Amino acid sequence: MARRPWGERCTAHRTDGTPCGAWAIRGGYVCRMHGGSAPQVKAAARRRLWEEWERRQEARWARMKESTRDEWARMFLPMIDPPQG
Numbered sequence: 001m002a003r004r005p006w007g008e009r010c011t012a013h014r015t016d017g018t019p020c021g022a023w024a025i026r027g028g029y030v031c032r033m034h035g036g037s038a039p040q041v042k043a044a045a046r047r048r049l050w051e052e053w054e055r056r057q058e059a060r061w062a063r064m065k066e067s068t069r070d071e072w073a074r075m076f077l078p079m080i081d082p083p084q085g
């Protein structure tokens with residue numbers, strides 16, 4: 001599985017009102033400068049990453065089951081129902 005970056009930008013604003021735009025910490029929505037290093041923010045980010053990971057695992061399992069079923073069908077259908085002629 002390819003490791004995709006979290007890819008979120010910091011949603012906080014600078015003191016002059018412009019968006020920060022720096023890369024957020026993995027699993028979070030703020031950069032290190034805007035609270036991303038605070039323990040509770042890191043904990044929430046970890047939980048979010050974990051949930052995200054679980055979601056992807058589920059999607060992966062679903063795909064796997066489907067391809068396995070197709071494989072089985074390819075392997076056994078000819079035996080059950082041999083082509084005529």
Ligand SMILES: [Zn+2]
Pocket residue numbers: 010011012020021022030031032033034
């Ligand atoms: Zn920031």
